[in-house]
Amino acid sequence: MKTYDNTIFDSYNRIARKLRISVTDKCNFRCNFCMPDDPVWLPNNELLTFNEITRLAKIMSNFGINKIRLSGGEPLLRKNIDHLVKDLVNIKKIKSVNITTNGVLLKQLATPLKKAGLNGVTISLHSLKNDRFDKIVGVKNTLNQVLEGIQYAQNVNLSPIKINCVIIKGCNEDEILDFAKFAYDNQIVIRFIEFMPFDGNKFWGMDQIISKKQILQKIRKKYDLIASEREFGSTAHVYNFKDNPNGGIGVISSMTEPFCSDCDRIRLKADGNLVPCLFSQDEYNLRPFLRNGCSDIEISKIIKKFYLKKFSGIETLIKEKINVDHIRPMHTIGG
Numbered sequence: 457m458k459t460y461d462n463t464i465f466d467s468y469n470r471i472a473r474k475l476r477i478s479v480t481d482k483c484n485f486r487c488n489f490c491m492p493d494d495p496v497w498l499p500n501n502e503l504l505t506f507n508e509i510t511r512l513a514k515i516m517s518n519f520g521i522n523k524i525r526l527s528g529g530e531p532l533l534r535k536n537i538d539h540l541v542k543d544l545v546n547i548k549k550i551k552s553v554n555i556t557t558n559g560v561l562l563k564q565l566a567t568p569l570k571k572a573g574l575n576g577v578t579i580s581l582h583s584l585k586n587d588r589f590d591k592i593v594g595v596k597n598t599l600n601q602v603l604e605g606i607q608y609a610q611n612v613n614l615s616p617i618k619i620n621c622v623i624i625k626g627c628n629e630d631e632i633l634d635f636a637k638f639a640y641d642n643q644i645v646i647r648f649i650e651f652m653p654f655d656g657n658k659f660w661g662m663d664q665i666i667s668k669k670q671i672l673q674k675i676r677k678k679y680d681l682i683a684s685e686r687e688f689g690s691t692a693h694v695y696n697f698k699d700n701p702n703g704g705i706g707v708i709s710s711m712t713e714p715f716c717s718d719c720d721r722i723r724l725k726a727d728g729n730l731v732p733c734l735f736s737q738d739e740y741n742l743r744p745f746l747r748n749g750c751s752d753i754e755i756s757k758i759i760k761k762f763y764l765k766k767f768s769g770i771e772t773l774i775k776e777k778i779n780v781d782h783i784r785p786m787h788t789i790g791g
Contacts, residue, residue, distance in 0.1 A: 462518065463520045464519035464520065464722070464759065465763070465764070466765070468768060470719055471520065472519065472520070472722040474521065474522075474524075474525070474689070474722070475521045475524050475525075475721075476525045476790065477513070477524060477525070477526050477723075478726045478788070479503075479509070479527070479537065479540065480529040480530070480531065481497060481498050481528065481725075482497050482530065482533050483529040484560060485530065485560075485595055485598075487582070487592055487594065488592070488656065488657055489622060489655040489660070489786075492656035492657055493657060495656070495785075502727045503726050503727065504724075504726065504727070504728045504743065504746070506536075506539060508728070509724075510547070511746065512724065512759075513544055513547055514752075515752050515756055515759065516722070517549040518549070519756075522549055524552070524554070525556060526544075526553070526554070526555045526556070527555070527789075527790025528556075528787065529787050529788075530558055530560075531556070531790075532557050532565055533561070539572070541553055541569055542572040545573030552576070553575055554576040554578065555569070555574060555576075555577050556578040556620070557577060557579060557605075558579070559579040559601070559602040559605035560605060562577070562579070562602075562604075562605030562606070563601065563604050563605050566614065567608075567612050569614070570613070570614055574614060575614070575615065575616075576615050576616040576617060576618070577618075578617075578619070578620055578647075579602065579618070580620045580621075580622075581602055581620070582621050582627075584599075584631060584635065584638060586599050586600075589602075592627070592628070606619070606644075610644075617645070618647055619635075619638075619639070620647050621646060621649065622650075623648050623649065623666040624651045624664055625651075625663070625666055632666075633675065636678065636679055636705060637678075639703045639704060643700070643702035644703055645703065645705070645706055646705055648668075648706070648707050648708070649707075649708040649710070650666065650668065650708060650710055650711045651664050651665050651666070652710050653783050654782075654785060655782065655785070655786070660782060667709070667711075668693065672695070675705060679697055681697065681698065681705060682697075683695050684696060688720075689718050690715075691710075691715065693706065693708075693709065714769060716768065725789055729742070730742050731789060732763050732765065733766050733769060735767065735770040737783055738765065742759070
């Protein structure tokens with residue numbers, strides 16, 4: 457096995473470069489493919505403080521982690537989230553800080569987030585139809601707020617701006633071309649995501665997946681797409697419109713064409729649990745080490761030990777024809 461002086465790697469020699477941090481499990485939406493009907497929120501004293509999050513980010517930046525994405529639940533519900541962004545941006549070795557949000561609060565927060573140094577934003581948007589959107593998110597009359605949030609993000613020049621859309625059979629696959637048009641008209645990137653086993657109510661099944669192949673077939677009936685070379689460690693296969701290079705399509709094919717072999721992500725839950733692999737139930741609680749006086753060097757060794765145990769990935773389950781079951785509600789980890 458290779459050894460590295462200043463990197464964090466697993467037993468498959470995959471090196472972590474990106475840190476995804478959930479800052480809260482709470483959300484102002486109730487998407488049924490994400491959250492249970494009656495969620496039980498973490499007590500406030502179990503949430504990592506901003507100082508604790510920043511400390512862990514600094515420690516991991518010394519391993520070579522250089523990109524951070526904040527998520528939730530809904531991260532913009534966390535009070536003074538722009539303060540955390542500023543602290544993370546100021547870590548010397550961090551190249552970019554981005555955030556994934558449902559967009560409802562972007563109208564109020566896009567400007568302070570930009571001033572804090574936020575680079576880009578990814579907005580979750582699973583329908584462009586008002587009634588269907590209300591049904592999906594479990595809250596009425598919020599689609600226009602999300603669309604306004606996207607506009608405000610553009611107005612303050614957050615970059616990149618991406619739209620995430622989970623496609624589920626029998627729910628919203630009839631809107632694939634509508635989303636492609638939205639990307640084309642607004643010169644924005646829409647990323648279609650295959651339905652994954654992280655739904656709150658555990659109704660996920662392989663038969664509900666609309667595959668990358670099916671998604672592209674629908675879009676290519678109307679638009680000429682040019683494939684870009686997939687970046688190492690990227691979650692998405694990206695395609696540009698032939699006659700409009702400013703908009704684009706991404707497809708995250710976690711279930712039908714997994715990309716575990718070059719995964720470079722490590723995740724931190726809001727309660728301090730380290731999650732090396734999204735598709736494994738393995739979690740390792742860092743909070744006691746933060747609050748019981750451990751030094752940065754000690755915590756570094758602990759993180760490296762936990763990350764070394766990273767699961768091979770969903771590819772293994774699929775290749776060995778092992779049933780994929782519900783893993784955890786998405787709102788607890790943020791993707």
